[in-house]
Structure formats: C-alpha cells, structure tokens
Amino acid sequence: MEQKKSPENLKKQTKIGKLLSETNIRRILPNTIQTTILTSFTLTSAALLIILGVLLYGVFAGRMRTVAVENTQQMLDQAVVSLEDYLVSMRRISDAIYYDVIKGKDMDAETAESEMNLMYEAHKDNLISIALFTADGELLSASPIDSLKADLNIPKQPWFQKAMQQTENLHFSTPYVEHLFNDTSYRYNWVFSLSRAVELTRSGSPAMGVLLVDMKYSTIEQMMNRINQESALQYVYLVDSSGKIIYHPKQMQINYGIIPENNISEAHYQDGQHEEVFHGEKRTVIVSTVSYTGWKMISVIPHRVYSFGLGSMRYIIIIIIGITLLLILVFYQRISSRISRPLTDLNHSIRNMENGDLNPGDIYVGGTQEVRHLGMTLRNSMQRINQLMHDIVVEQEEKQKSEMDALQSQINPHFLYNTLDSIVWMIEGEHNKDAVFMVTQLASLFRISLSRGKNIIPIEQELKHAENYMNIQKVRYKNAFTVRFDIDPQIRDYATVKLIIQPLLENAIYYGVGDMEEDDGGEIVIRGWMEAAPGTGESPQAQNGKEDKNEPADIDEASSGDIYISVTDNGYGMTKEAAENLLKENPEGARRAPRHGSGVGLLNVHNRIRLRFGEAYGLTVASEPDEGTTVTIHLPAVPFTDENQRLLESGRYHRKGAEKL
Amino acid sequence: MKERNPFTVTAVSTIIIAIAIAFFMLLRGNGQKNYRISVIVSNSTESRWNTLHAGLEQAAEDSDIRLNYVYTSYLDKLEDQVRLMEAEINDGSDGIITEFCDSQDTQEIIQRLSVKAPIVMINTTAEADPDVEGNHASVTPDNYEIGRAIGNELIIAYGDELGLKSMGIISGNPRQTAMQERLRGFMDVVSDRNPAITWQIPYGRDTEGQIREADQEHPADILIGLDNGSLEAAVDYVSDQGLQDKTVLFGAGCSEKLVYYIDSGLIRSMILPDDFSVGYQSLADLAGKLDNRMSVLTDRQVGYNVVHKENLFREENQNILFPIVQ
Structure with a gap:
C-alpha cells in the first residue's frame, strides 16, 4: 500500500535528492581520468581486501575454535586422569587399612588407631580423618580425632547408609561439612567421604562395620581451580551422576541462584562434545566421566570465548587491511597520475589553444604511444591550420590586388588619351555622330567598369562592356578587323567576374588582328555558350527558372552547369609552348600585357576567375602559329541574383566538385 | 599548491580513522578500568566476616574489581571510621563498602564522601539526605x-x-x-x-x-x-x-x-x-555504578535463615555458614 508522504518527508527527500544529485557527486568525485582510475581501482582492491579479510578471519576463527575444543578435550582428559589418580590413591588408603589392618585384628582385643595414625600422618595433606564404625554406629577407631560429638546418629548418616546398603562397593559422597568429631578450634571442613562396608572380627566372631575415609574437599578444589585459572569465560565443573554439583568455580553464585547452570541436564550427556543453548547462550559442552565414582567432569565453552579471543585478531586484521589500502592508494595514485598526466598536459595544451596560443610547438607531445600520437596529430593539424590561414590571407590580398589592377587598367591614361584623341579628331572632322557614339561607348565602358564597386556582374553587362570596348577600338583601328559576337542568349543572366573579356579582346587586337590590313580579313569572334554538368539532364537556365518561382535555391544546387566564353582571332598565333606559358607565373618569355594596352594580362584574368570560383575554372589558350588564337573563359553557371552576388563578393562561394574538375 | 583529489582525501582520512580506532581498541584491549573498592568494617579480621568476604570476593571476580579490606580493630567512633574512609578515597579507592558504627549525624559525611566515591552501607542504614544522583545506598537484612x-x-x-x-x-x-x-x-x-x-x-x-x-x-x-x-x-x-x-x-x-x-x-x-548476599549485592551494585556513573544506587534488603542444632548441617544452611570460595 502506498504511504502518504507528508510535506516534511517530501522536503527531506528533495533535500537528499539534491545532495545526491549528479552535480554534487561530480563535485565530490571530479570526472577525471585519474579519479576514475583511482576510485575504481581502490574500491575494487578494498572490496577484495575486505572479502579476503573476512574469509581469513572466518578460517582463522574456525581453526581457533577447533583448536580450542581440542585443547579443552585434552585438558579435560588430563584432569580426569589426575582426579582418578587421586581417587585411586584414596581408595588404596582405604584398601590398605581394610586389608592390612582391620582384617588381621580382633577389634575387641586390639585397636587399629596406631596404624590409622600412621596412615593419616602419611596422607594428612589430603585427609581429614579415618574412622571405623560398627554396624550400630559405634566408633571403634579413628584418627586423628577420637571423640565423637554427642547425640550423633551415625547409622542415619548418608555415607553410612550407602555403605551398608551396597556392601560390595566403595562409595564416594558429594562434598559436605564434616561435623562428626569434636574440634574446639571451631573449625569445620568441607570433605567428601569414601565409605565401605568392612568385615570385622570382634571377640573371634565376624561382624560388619563401616570404614570411613574423609578426604579434604580442598584438594579437589585446588586441582579444579588450577584448571579453571587459564580462561575467564570457559570453565570446568564436576557433578555426580545425578547432576549435583561437586565443584563449580561459581558454586556460591549458583547456590544463591545468581548464576544458572545446566548441571542436571549435562550430567546425563554422553561422554564427548555437545552443542547446546542455555539461557540464550550458545555453548560447547565437553563431558568426560570419572571412573569409580560415576562423577562427570564437564567443560563449558561459551561461544563468545571464540570471539573474545579473536578480538585482538579482528583489530589487527583491520589495521593490516587499512595499511595495505593506504599503500595501494599511494601506488594507484602514482599509476593513475602516470597514465593521466600526458592526457592532462595535452588537455592543457588544447585549453591554451582555445585561449589563442596557436604555436604548434607548445602542444604537448609525450607519454604513452597513443597519447604521443594524439599530440603529434594535433600538432600537425595546428600546423596545417596555420598554413591554411596564411594561405587565405595571401589569397585575399592577391584577390584585392588583382581587382585593383583590373580597375586601374580601365583608366589607363594611354588608352584614354588615344580614345579622347580619336574623339577630338572626329569633332574636328565634324563627324559629330561618330564622336557622340564614341563618347557614349566610352561612358558605358566606364560605367560597367565601375559597376558601383561590385566585382560580380551579369554576363550580359560584361558582354556589353566588351562590345563598348570593341566599338571604341574599331574606330581607333579604322575598322582594320571585324568583330562578331556569337552568344547563347541563355548565358546572359549568369554571374561573372567583371572585366575578364576586355583583356582578352585587347590581346587579340594587339597580338592578333591589330596590325593587319583591312583587306587581310582580320576577325575577332566572341562566342558564349553553356554546357550542362555531367549527369544533369536539365539546363541551368531551366533550373534558374524554377528557382525564381520557388524559394531561393542554394547556390551549389543552382549552378550545376558551366559557361564558356571564347575570344578567337585569326591573327599570327603562337606555338603551343608559348600558349601554355601564357598562364604561368613569370615564365620565360611570357606574353605580358602590353604597355600600350589596358595593362591587364591574361594571367590576372585567369587568377581572378580561379580566386572567385575555384581552381577548376579560369582560362585555356589554344593557338596555332599563322592560324590564330582562341582564349576560352570557363565559368560555373551561377545565376545572377542578389544573394549569389553577395556570396561571390564575400568570397564564400564554393561549388561542389569544383576541385575535381 | 597541488589540488588534492577529494576521493583521495576522503579515502585516506577514512582509512586513517579506521586504523586509529582499531589501534586504540587493540591497545585498550578488553580490560576496562580495574576499579578498587575498599571495605571498612569493625574488627575486620574476625571470622564473622567470612561469609561477607565470600560474597564480596565472588562479586569482585565477576565484576573484575580489586578489593581492599581495610584493617581495623574495634570501631566505635564515627570520626575514626570517617578518617579511614577519607584515607581510602585519597588513596585512590573508587568506592566504599562500610558498616557505619554510628547511624546518627552522618548526613554531611555521606553527602561529602559519596560525591568523591560511591558508598554502600551494609548491615545498617545511617542518616543521609535524599540522594538524587544515587551515590549512596544500603544493603541490609530486614x-x-x-x-x-x-x-x-x-x-x-x-x-x-x-x-x-x-x-x-x-x-x-x-x-x-x-x-x-x-x-x-x-x-x-x-x-x-x-x-x-x-x-x-x-x-x-x-x-x-x-x-x-x-x-x-x-x-x-x-x-x-x-x-x-x-x-x-x-x-x-x-x-x-x-x-x-x-x-x-x-x-x-x-x-x-x-x-x-x-x-x-x-x-x-x-x-x-544472609551475609553472602550482603557482600555480593553491595559490590555488584557498586561495580555497576562505577561502570555507569549515570546509574543510581538503590537500597536493597537481603533475607535471613533460622538455624538450630537440628538444621545446622542441612545443605541450604551449610552453604551459607561455610561458604566455598574458589
């Protein structure tokens, strides 16, 4: 059943949740390689050590227990043997008095006191008294005391009754306070008695009697005390066959009911080892029977003895595990540091990179093979990035310079002077219409050249510019050659870099048809056409049409064709090598822009196209000596839109597969 | 300064604390403080105290207490008895078991001495102020x-x-x-x-x-x-x-x-x-008080038997009259 959560409980749980949140755990245990290695290694080692410690402790405790029980069994056996020896010695005293003294005497005629005294003197350390009674309880002889207390009913004494009931046996009593004889020193001794029925001779007639040997209880007491000195918790005690305690180290406490003892049950145990639970305490009980008496010596080992003895061992194991863990921790600290340091240093290098340090030499290279490889790769990448950045800067500078050159060429003073001179000449010759035409063409030429500062213009304007230029040149060259434009109308709306056709025309005039006579039939043909990109079924124009209707298309997708504009002259031409050298940087004998021309060479045009559109584009030159020269401009088909113009102006134009072409 | 890994700091601290506790426990062993208790009764060597001594000694063994029987002759002056008690306390006794020879005008004495060492009065009570802290009590027969x-x-x-x-x-x-x-x-x-x-x-x-x-x-x-x-x-x-x-x-x-x-x-x-019980109970109570100072000593009464010639050596009486002290 779901319990209702009180607001306090919820608050508490939220608090605990916050404390245990991932962030807090990460704060406590930072997610670093070193911490991960150190934590996992240490925790694994600690778990293993603890398991090992517990197992060892268990094995050790089990072994201790076995050893303790075995030792106790041995000790108990020895104690039983000692006690039996003592009891046998007492029995021998009784036998000696009976067979050597009493049997040979007529007790009415002689007394046995002197022999009893001798026997007593020889064994007085263990004996209290020796006494011989008749079957009626009359004292015949005694040593060392000879006066019985008055009013004693000897035949009622337990030891007397037992002896008379079973005349063939010797009887050992349980301890009691001896009170048969007068003792003016007010002393009372604890004794246990060995009594037996004896056959007496009285006045020549056989009679029955009882021989009593009272032994000091203290002898057994001392014997048992010595055994019990060794352990505080485990102990040995002695009971008779009925379970009555003869000796117990805590006898008084048991008599007073302060401490309980399982003596009655244990007296009936078989000899050997037993497990029992007494008053909630588990204990091992070892029982051994004492011969002649039916007494049982019982050793009690409470199970807490084992843990009591192992208390120190437990602490020693904890200390050993603790010290081992400390050493392991130091070792793992070093190992993890060694593993993680190169990575940390590398990470530090990357952080420096992020902060602006782009020196590849500052990138850490070291540590293990893998980390070293990472460092090397990073360093190489850094070098390449630096190189590329440098290239970009150079390219941008070059682009700006090229475009500046192209612009400057449009205001070439020589060209302007010649053109203006032609106009002056026309005005003076009153060819006003021609003059107006020239001025109009010149104005158009400059307007397109400037193009409000833009470098990207529609092809249509570029062609218009070329047309203006040729119209001016044709006047200057007095129509020494003809000009023909053969332009595919669909290319007119595509974008181009400005001022790329005019330098080709200039070259065609100066190196081709400029010096030819009118009758030589000099001709410059400007062609413009479009080729679809491989795999493109649709023409770029068609695509452009679609884009106009829809969303502005991506420049890459729209420009999927190529545009070619060629300028062909039928002038002197040149060798193949010379043609190839035209587009090389500073080659020997390169065909440079003439000083009297616009000042812009083919190489400038070639470079400007490539800088804008990529390496795949630019110029190609085909020439045959005495046949003429064809210079072809290759451009990507990029529809002229504001967006494309902006992209191309910013230099961010990139066409898929341009590099491959 | 090199930044310490919190895991290392926590782990090292925990391990060091565990080692320190284990070491302390190892040094301390299982032995608690071995308290000393002094017993002051009149004519201390008389055999009439045998049974009392038996009870005291058994309890001392059970509670791991050192007993000190103060030798006395006949004590009939309270000043002499108090002087002995003070001397024992000054000598390092942790508790006193005594039979006051005079039950009158003992309030101040009991109050003053029981603060230093708990006192158990045996056989007879004596005048004493109410004892909230339980520093003194009596064990007597009725x-x-x-x-x-x-x-x-x-x-x-x-x-x-x-x-x-x-x-x-x-x-x-x-x-x-x-x-x-x-x-x-x-x-x-x-x-x-x-x-x-x-x-x-x-x-x-x-x-x-x-x-x-x-x-x-x-x-x-x-x-x-x-x-x-x-x-x-x-x-x-x-x-x-x-x-x-x-x-x-x-x-x-x-x-x-x-x-x-x-x-x-x-x-x-x-x-x-029942002098055995007087001895055993008084010392057991005092040992309990010394083990736990917050515990309170309370008055106890023990029983008695009637003995005469006929029942003198009966088992129940001989155990009381002739105690077996191991």
Missing part, C-alpha cells in the same frame, strides 16, 4: 524482622512459660539503626508475654565484664545477643562461668564460633542474616 524472629524463637521454645523466665539482652551497638530496629522488633514480639528483662547492656569494648556484672546482680535464664558480637560475648560469658546447664542463648550472628556453640547445644537458636 533488621526489625530479625528482632521479631529472635522473639519468635523464644516463644517457640518457651511458649507461655516465657513470662516465667528472666532475660538479659546484649543489644549490640545502640547507635546503629540496625540494632535499634532489632531490639524494637524483639520487644514487639516478646512484650506480650511479659518476660522479666533483668538487664540490658550495649555491646562495647568490655561487654563480657558488663554481662558478668549485670548477670551477677540479676541472674538471667536466657541471654539474648542481638548481633554476632553480642552473642559471642554472651557465649564467652556462659562458657567462662560454666553456666551451660543454667543459661540458654538466643540471638543473631554468623561466625563459625557461634555455629560451634549451636552444634554443641549452648545456643538454642540463631538468626543467620
């Missing part, structure tokens, strides 16, 4: 009942003839509450029978002389000793004067000498206070 039991024994022995008998009473130390109560209990029982109490003397340094003097002036058929000393003095007087056939003795006590005279028939009946 002395009024003992007095009554002595009286009852007389009635059992003589019945209505008691009124025809003359009695001499040795009433123990009259400054002890215990003796006052025993006398009161005794008188409460026997006064109905109108016995002739010919003399009554306290127990003192020359009790036997006083008995002789009083008894010669007013001979008594029955001598009553309310405590062990009084009864022993009566026994001595009767034995010395050869009055065994004339005089019958009753009383309370526990010494082997008195047992002997019960055995011989001189003492008709004797009340046997």
Whole structure:
C-alpha cells in the first residue's frame, strides 16, 4: 500500500535528492581520468581486501575454535586422569587399612588407631580423618580425632547408609561439612567421604562395620581451580551422576541462584562434545566421566570465548587491511597520475589553444604511444591550420590586388588619351555622330567598369562592356578587323567576374588582328555558350527558372552547369609552348600585357576567375602559329541574383566538385 | 599548491580513522578500568566476616574489581571510621563498602564522601539526605524482622512459660539503626508475654565484664545477643562461668564460633542474616555504578535463615555458614 508522504518527508527527500544529485557527486568525485582510475581501482582492491579479510578471519576463527575444543578435550582428559589418580590413591588408603589392618585384628582385643595414625600422618595433606564404625554406629577407631560429638546418629548418616546398603562397593559422597568429631578450634571442613562396608572380627566372631575415609574437599578444589585459572569465560565443573554439583568455580553464585547452570541436564550427556543453548547462550559442552565414582567432569565453552579471543585478531586484521589500502592508494595514485598526466598536459595544451596560443610547438607531445600520437596529430593539424590561414590571407590580398589592377587598367591614361584623341579628331572632322557614339561607348565602358564597386556582374553587362570596348577600338583601328559576337542568349543572366573579356579582346587586337590590313580579313569572334554538368539532364537556365518561382535555391544546387566564353582571332598565333606559358607565373618569355594596352594580362584574368570560383575554372589558350588564337573563359553557371552576388563578393562561394574538375 | 583529489582525501582520512580506532581498541584491549573498592568494617579480621568476604570476593571476580579490606580493630567512633574512609578515597579507592558504627549525624559525611566515591552501607542504614544522583545506598537484612524472629524463637521454645523466665539482652551497638530496629522488633514480639528483662547492656569494648556484672546482680535464664558480637560475648560469658546447664542463648550472628556453640547445644537458636548476599549485592551494585556513573544506587534488603542444632548441617544452611570460595 502506498504511504502518504507528508510535506516534511517530501522536503527531506528533495533535500537528499539534491545532495545526491549528479552535480554534487561530480563535485565530490571530479570526472577525471585519474579519479576514475583511482576510485575504481581502490574500491575494487578494498572490496577484495575486505572479502579476503573476512574469509581469513572466518578460517582463522574456525581453526581457533577447533583448536580450542581440542585443547579443552585434552585438558579435560588430563584432569580426569589426575582426579582418578587421586581417587585411586584414596581408595588404596582405604584398601590398605581394610586389608592390612582391620582384617588381621580382633577389634575387641586390639585397636587399629596406631596404624590409622600412621596412615593419616602419611596422607594428612589430603585427609581429614579415618574412622571405623560398627554396624550400630559405634566408633571403634579413628584418627586423628577420637571423640565423637554427642547425640550423633551415625547409622542415619548418608555415607553410612550407602555403605551398608551396597556392601560390595566403595562409595564416594558429594562434598559436605564434616561435623562428626569434636574440634574446639571451631573449625569445620568441607570433605567428601569414601565409605565401605568392612568385615570385622570382634571377640573371634565376624561382624560388619563401616570404614570411613574423609578426604579434604580442598584438594579437589585446588586441582579444579588450577584448571579453571587459564580462561575467564570457559570453565570446568564436576557433578555426580545425578547432576549435583561437586565443584563449580561459581558454586556460591549458583547456590544463591545468581548464576544458572545446566548441571542436571549435562550430567546425563554422553561422554564427548555437545552443542547446546542455555539461557540464550550458545555453548560447547565437553563431558568426560570419572571412573569409580560415576562423577562427570564437564567443560563449558561459551561461544563468545571464540570471539573474545579473536578480538585482538579482528583489530589487527583491520589495521593490516587499512595499511595495505593506504599503500595501494599511494601506488594507484602514482599509476593513475602516470597514465593521466600526458592526457592532462595535452588537455592543457588544447585549453591554451582555445585561449589563442596557436604555436604548434607548445602542444604537448609525450607519454604513452597513443597519447604521443594524439599530440603529434594535433600538432600537425595546428600546423596545417596555420598554413591554411596564411594561405587565405595571401589569397585575399592577391584577390584585392588583382581587382585593383583590373580597375586601374580601365583608366589607363594611354588608352584614354588615344580614345579622347580619336574623339577630338572626329569633332574636328565634324563627324559629330561618330564622336557622340564614341563618347557614349566610352561612358558605358566606364560605367560597367565601375559597376558601383561590385566585382560580380551579369554576363550580359560584361558582354556589353566588351562590345563598348570593341566599338571604341574599331574606330581607333579604322575598322582594320571585324568583330562578331556569337552568344547563347541563355548565358546572359549568369554571374561573372567583371572585366575578364576586355583583356582578352585587347590581346587579340594587339597580338592578333591589330596590325593587319583591312583587306587581310582580320576577325575577332566572341562566342558564349553553356554546357550542362555531367549527369544533369536539365539546363541551368531551366533550373534558374524554377528557382525564381520557388524559394531561393542554394547556390551549389543552382549552378550545376558551366559557361564558356571564347575570344578567337585569326591573327599570327603562337606555338603551343608559348600558349601554355601564357598562364604561368613569370615564365620565360611570357606574353605580358602590353604597355600600350589596358595593362591587364591574361594571367590576372585567369587568377581572378580561379580566386572567385575555384581552381577548376579560369582560362585555356589554344593557338596555332599563322592560324590564330582562341582564349576560352570557363565559368560555373551561377545565376545572377542578389544573394549569389553577395556570396561571390564575400568570397564564400564554393561549388561542389569544383576541385575535381 | 597541488589540488588534492577529494576521493583521495576522503579515502585516506577514512582509512586513517579506521586504523586509529582499531589501534586504540587493540591497545585498550578488553580490560576496562580495574576499579578498587575498599571495605571498612569493625574488627575486620574476625571470622564473622567470612561469609561477607565470600560474597564480596565472588562479586569482585565477576565484576573484575580489586578489593581492599581495610584493617581495623574495634570501631566505635564515627570520626575514626570517617578518617579511614577519607584515607581510602585519597588513596585512590573508587568506592566504599562500610558498616557505619554510628547511624546518627552522618548526613554531611555521606553527602561529602559519596560525591568523591560511591558508598554502600551494609548491615545498617545511617542518616543521609535524599540522594538524587544515587551515590549512596544500603544493603541490609530486614533488621526489625530479625528482632521479631529472635522473639519468635523464644516463644517457640518457651511458649507461655516465657513470662516465667528472666532475660538479659546484649543489644549490640545502640547507635546503629540496625540494632535499634532489632531490639524494637524483639520487644514487639516478646512484650506480650511479659518476660522479666533483668538487664540490658550495649555491646562495647568490655561487654563480657558488663554481662558478668549485670548477670551477677540479676541472674538471667536466657541471654539474648542481638548481633554476632553480642552473642559471642554472651557465649564467652556462659562458657567462662560454666553456666551451660543454667543459661540458654538466643540471638543473631554468623561466625563459625557461634555455629560451634549451636552444634554443641549452648545456643538454642540463631538468626543467620544472609551475609553472602550482603557482600555480593553491595559490590555488584557498586561495580555497576562505577561502570555507569549515570546509574543510581538503590537500597536493597537481603533475607535471613533460622538455624538450630537440628538444621545446622542441612545443605541450604551449610552453604551459607561455610561458604566455598574458589
């Protein structure tokens, strides 16, 4: 059943949740390689050590227990043997008095006191008294005391009754306070008695009697005390066959009911080892029977003895595990540091990179093979990035310079002077219409050249510019050659870099048809056409049409064709090598822009196209000596839109597969 | 400074703390402080204390306490007893077990000394202020009942003839509450029978002389000793004067000498206070108090037995009269 959560409980749980949140755990245990290695290694080692410690402790405790029980069994056996020896010695005293003294005497005629005294003197350390009674309880002889207390009913004494009931046996009593004889020193001794029925001779007639040997209880007491000195918790005690305690180290406490003892049950145990639970305490009980008496010596080992003895061992194991863990921790600290340091240093290098340090030499290279490889790769990448950045800067500078050159060429003073001179000449010759035409063409030429500062213009304007230029040149060259434009109308709306056709025309005039006579039939043909990109079924124009209707298309997708504009002259031409050298940087004998021309060479045009559109584009030159020269401009088909113009102006134009072409 | 990994710091601290605790426990071992308790009773070497000693020693062994029996002769002055108690406390005793020789005007003494070392009064109580902290208590038999039991024994022995008998009473130390109560209990029982109490003397340094003097002036058929000393003095007087056939003795006590005279028939009946329990209980309580200072000592009463010639060597009595001390 779901319990209702009180607001306090919820608050508490939220608090605990916050404390245990991932962030807090990460704060406590930072997610670093070193911490991960150190934590996992240490925790694994600690778990293993603890398991090992517990197992060892268990094995050790089990072994201790076995050893303790075995030792106790041995000790108990020895104690039983000692006690039996003592009891046998007492029995021998009784036998000696009976067979050597009493049997040979007529007790009415002689007394046995002197022999009893001798026997007593020889064994007085263990004996209290020796006494011989008749079957009626009359004292015949005694040593060392000879006066019985008055009013004693000897035949009622337990030891007397037992002896008379079973005349063939010797009887050992349980301890009691001896009170048969007068003792003016007010002393009372604890004794246990060995009594037996004896056959007496009285006045020549056989009679029955009882021989009593009272032994000091203290002898057994001392014997048992010595055994019990060794352990505080485990102990040995002695009971008779009925379970009555003869000796117990805590006898008084048991008599007073302060401490309980399982003596009655244990007296009936078989000899050997037993497990029992007494008053909630588990204990091992070892029982051994004492011969002649039916007494049982019982050793009690409470199970807490084992843990009591192992208390120190437990602490020693904890200390050993603790010290081992400390050493392991130091070792793992070093190992993890060694593993993680190169990575940390590398990470530090990357952080420096992020902060602006782009020196590849500052990138850490070291540590293990893998980390070293990472460092090397990073360093190489850094070098390449630096190189590329440098290239970009150079390219941008070059682009700006090229475009500046192209612009400057449009205001070439020589060209302007010649053109203006032609106009002056026309005005003076009153060819006003021609003059107006020239001025109009010149104005158009400059307007397109400037193009409000833009470098990207529609092809249509570029062609218009070329047309203006040729119209001016044709006047200057007095129509020494003809000009023909053969332009595919669909290319007119595509974008181009400005001022790329005019330098080709200039070259065609100066190196081709400029010096030819009118009758030589000099001709410059400007062609413009479009080729679809491989795999493109649709023409770029068609695509452009679609884009106009829809969303502005991506420049890459729209420009999927190529545009070619060629300028062909039928002038002197040149060798193949010379043609190839035209587009090389500073080659020997390169065909440079003439000083009297616009000042812009083919190489400038070639470079400007490539800088804008990529390496795949630019110029190609085909020439045959005495046949003429064809210079072809290759451009990507990029529809002229504001967006494309902006992209191309910013230099961010990139066409898929341009590099491959 | 190099930044420390929190895991390392936590782990190292935990391990060091665990090692330190284990080391401390190892050094400390299983032995607690071995407290010393001093026992101060009058005539400390007399055999009448055997049973008490047996109880004390068994409890001392069970509680791992060192016992110190202070040697004394006859103590009848409170100042002497207090001086001994102070000396024991100054000498490092952690607790005192004592029989006050004077139950009066002991409030200040008990209050002052029990703060330094807890005190258990045995056999007799003494005047003391209420003790909230439980620093002192008493372990005694029910002395009024003992007095009554002595009286009852007389009635059992003589019945209505008691009124025809003359009695001499040795009433123990009259400054002890215990003796006052025993006398009161005794008188409460026997006064109905109108016995002739010919003399009554306290127990003192020359009790036997006083008995002789009083008894010669007013001979008594029955001598009553309310405590062990009084009864022993009566026994001595009767034995010395050869009055065994004339005089019958009753009383309370526990010494082997008195047992002997019960055995011989001189003492008709004797009340046997449970001195073993007095000794065992007083020391066990004190050990408990020393182990836990917040615990409170409380007054306890122990029982008594009636012994006479017929039951003297019965098992239950011989265990009390002749304690087996291992």
